[in-house]
Amino acid sequence: MEEYNAVIVGGGPVGMALALDLGLRGQRCAVVEKRTELSLIPKGQGLSQRSVEHFWRWGISDELRAARSLPGDFGIGQVTVYDQLQSGIWDALPGRELIQRYYFQKNVRLPQYRTEEVIRRRVAQLPNIDTFFGWTAVDVAQDDRSASVVIERASTKRTLTGDYVIGSDGGRSLVRENAGIARGGTDFGELVALVVFRSAEFNALLEQFPKRTTYRVMAPDLQGYWMFFGRVDDEDQFFFHAPVPADAPDPERAAVELISVAAGEQVACEIEHIGFWDLRVSVAEDYRVGRIFVAGDAAHTHPPYGGFGLNNGLEDAVNLSWKLDAVLRGWAGDALLDTYSPERGDVFRDVGEKLIAGWILDDRRFLSTHAPGEDPDEFKKEFAEVSRGFGKRLSTFEPNYEGSAAVAGPAGGRNGAIGTHTMTARAGHHLSPVQLTSGENVFETLGTGFTLIGLDADDSAVTAIADVARALGIPLAVVRDDRRGERAEYATRLILVRPDQFVAWTGDTAPDDAGTMWRRLLGLPRA
Ligand SMILES: Cc1cc2nc3c(=O)[nH]c(=O)nc-3n(C[C@H](O)[C@H](O)[C@H](O)COP(=O)(O)OP(=O)(O)OC[C@H]3O[C@@H](n4cnc5c(N)ncnc54)[C@H](O)[C@@H]3O)c2cc1C
Structure with a gap:
């Protein structure tokens, strides 16, 4: 039986970031990760200014920028288009540069697997972190003094014991389920496809727009659900998300056909990956049960609208790390750990309900009451207005913990994701x-x-x-x-x-x- 300060189940970006932050604070950690290779799907790409502040503190912000797949001056931001990319009705929003002044680092964009490589290389430099790649956690238990994880590889089992166990083991978290933590949220009942493809032809089609990294298509018949393209590089690799009709006999084929529908013309492309996700917002009712915590997707999942998933998970890791370190070193009481769940859970609930669900409903309202009709110029103005409303809402993302016991906030303050910079x-x-x-x-x-x-x-x-x-x-x-x-x-x-x-x-x-x-x-x- 090996003993640690923290045993982290799940070596995705959040688990590794937590290990890194705790490791740099001098805590002894184990990370258990069932995969031996990183997944090469370019998800979680946009790292916010706030997230890059963490990388700077960890001493790896230069490595992160060096790992980008787009040139440094490429405009990170979105073009919003009505109906399909050739409709001529579009708006290019100002991006996160609107709030740059309030953060110490600039945002970056790179495929998630490259971000993970950067974190892993830094973790490998710390002698107080043991990594168990290729091992699967199969059981989690706790008592008054410690928590433990049984891990398995082939037919070999080992038990890792820690002062604390953290489940950063993704949406289907074993740790969350074993700890009996329920989830709430909203299920929109849509199946959404993620297609990764290469197409030089599609890249040429985007030349009509300013250089941006994502292209959101607001199609009237989708009732506010998004079809959107994202750049992986500045040449020919893209990803595409779109809801697939519930009655599609061949969902993969339907997903590929939707690329041309959203593009407004037939696009020749080489498909590299097709996957599906459910359009739902779900959040753990508590992020802590005794000595067990959940973080990242294990605690919360939502559609990748606005690119919050990975950023929220990294903030969970940073929020939890200093609190665990303080309690382990004895300069804080156990009650400090109780502030993790309300601080991070309240922020996530606002992201899910006020931002993501809010965008869907805003777009749905607009699309059901407006159409180009007789006066296309008037419609273009209204469309630009609604598109800019999206950007404004995005810049109100200012997570804060005014209601937390770990803050001397204003009377009646509450935690949340919406605020003013x-x-x-x-x-x-x-x-x-x-x-x-x-x-x-x-x-x-x-x-x-x-x-x-x-x-x-x-x-x-x-x-x-x-x-x-x-x-x-x-x-x-x-x-x-x-x-x-x-x-x-x-x-x-x-x-x-x-x-x-x-x-x-x-x-x-x-x-x-x-x-x-x-x-x-x-x-x-x-x-
Ligand atoms: C299709 C898709 C597109 C996305 N696009 C975006 C985007 O554009 N922007 C954005 O910010 N976010 C996006 N996300 C979300 C983002 O990728 C996640 O929020 C992020 O990966 C969360 O990191 P995590 O470490 O919490 O979980 P994960 O990345 O899921 O990592 C969990 C890890 O735990 C391991 N694991 C699970 N169970 C066990 C076990 N029992 N034992 C050992 N190991 C285990 C898994 O192998 C995995 O490596 C997207 C997600 C998906 C699925």
């Missing part, structure tokens, strides 16, 4: 990057534990917070500067930043009782 430092929100007088970006000075940023703040206020942290063994970096330039936009003198770069507390003076604040944030018993 601003430079103002707000408890529960991601810290925006600013330049310091030294020329460094504040992100380059954040510690691996908590960070207290003092901007023209009284020494006594900084000392009051730092002294309690020292007494409780909480790792705290202190960054001092003035309130000039961009730093004034934080609109506060003191900012306490969590290890995941979310703001825990802000103030102009020290809190009335710094000890009570720290204990509450970290789930420690009262003094």
Whole structure:
């Protein structure tokens, strides 16, 4: 029996990212992955600015950019087209550049298997992570002191024991099922095809549009469900998602035929892969049961509309990692681990219901009440409006934990995915990057534990917070500067930043009782 701090079931991108983050914090981890080779389906391609911040912290953002399959200056974003690609009615949305100012890194786009290769290479450098590739987890159990996983390869069985077990074993998670965690959500009852194909002819057809990475076709008869193409490279490889009619006698053939329907003309292509997924949003009712947690697709799945899947999973990993590390090292109480499920679950529910289901319903309403008809120019304007509405909604994706016990948020605050991007430092929100007088970006000075940023703040206020942290063994970096330039936009003198770069507390003076604040944030018993 081998013993670890964390046993991670599932070595997809989320499980490996969790192992990496925990490993860099010095925790001993095992990762169990039943596959020996990566899947070469180019899913989860768009990594958000926020996700790239994680890669920067892990020391592999340059490797990530080097692994791209599109040139660096290729416009990441979407073209929305009415009916089919030749209709002449389309709009090219501004992309994530709208919110670039609020993040320290730029977004990138690359096939998921390349992202996974980059993470795996970094994991291989850490001696405190054991990987069990080719092993399948077959049972999970826990008691008051530990949790364990039985793994199997051929007819050999082994048991791995850990302080905690994390299931990042995908949508059909064994860990979730063994832990008795139920799922809720919405099933739209559609079967959707994913086709990966090569076609130089199709690439030429896209020359009528500005250079973008995805092309969404809003066809009136699809009632808001998407047909969309995505680029894998800038030459001839693409993927295509489309709902397949329920009565199609040969769904694979129907899926391939839909490429030409969406393109508006017959397209010759070489098919590399055809798969299917169910159009449903599902989310685990709890992400924690005792010493067992779920993360990534094991906790939540949804259609790849908007490209949230992998990004949400990576954020789960980062959110859970610092909390496990803090509890394992004894500077946080077990109650801190209870904040993982509401923080991440509430964000996901908003993504599923307000963004993804919201887009489907918005498009359905528009398509059922508008058509080019007699006045095509008027329709084009209305279409551009609805297409831009999509972009606006996308830029309201600002996950925040205002209602979390691990944050000193506003009274009545709630966690969610929808918010406003601003430079103002707000408890529960991601810290925006600013330049310091030294020329460094504040992100380059954040510690691996908590960070207290003092901007023209009284020494006594900084000392009051730092002294309690020292007494409780909480790792705290202190960054001092003035309130000039961009730093004034934080609109506060003191900012306490969590290890995941979310703001825990802000103030102009020290809190009335710094000890009570720290204990509450970290789930420690009262003094
Ligand atoms: C067709 C498709 C297209 C997608 N497109 C996008 C997109 O455009 N943008 C986006 O952001 N996301 C997209 N996604 C979602 C994205 O790919 C997932 O969110 C992401 O893969 C989640 O990572 P994960 O590590 O949680 O799960 P997975 O990638 O599913 O990894 C789980 C791992 O666990 C392993 N495993 C399972 N059971 C066991 C067991 N019992 N023992 C050992 N190992 C086990 C599996 O082999 C697998 O490697 C898409 C998904 C699909 C299916």
